[in-house]
Amino acid sequence: MTSLLILVGIVILFSLSVYIWNIAQRRKGVSEEPEVYVRPDGCCGAHEVCEHPADELNQKPVYFDDEELDRFKRKRSHEYTNEEAEEFRDIFYTMFDEEKTHWLRSLRMRHIALPDQVKHEMVEVMKSLQKENKTA
DSSP, X not given: OHHXXXXXXXXXXXXXXXHHHHHHHHHHTOOSSOOOOOOOTTOOSOTTTOOXXXXXXXXOOOOOSOGGGGGGTXXXXXXXXXXXXXXXXXXXXXXXXXXXXXXXXXXXXXXXXXXXXXXXXXXXXXXXXXXXXXXX
């Protein structure tokens, strides 16, 4: 019987401590839920080669004669067909190397995600271009 009373006392003491802690945190202005990072709309996921802050998403995008890609606005990167991904690949490889970074930024600003089928490939190309620019 004594051990039961001790156990009940510990549970009550613990509950009271948690309640007081919660009240103290609310008075300090600490929210109950921690802030969660939300990726900006239009982020292509190429964080390793991205040179542009998220506030650039508020600027007007520059088009590279690729207005047909606007039909993919807000489409998720895993939802593309292979034919649609090939459109991105064709545009990427037909532009000058100097334009590729600006084109990727333009896609982000237009809320167009890169297809998963080409994302890794384009990131690798951009990494190699960065290495070339550093050595030049």
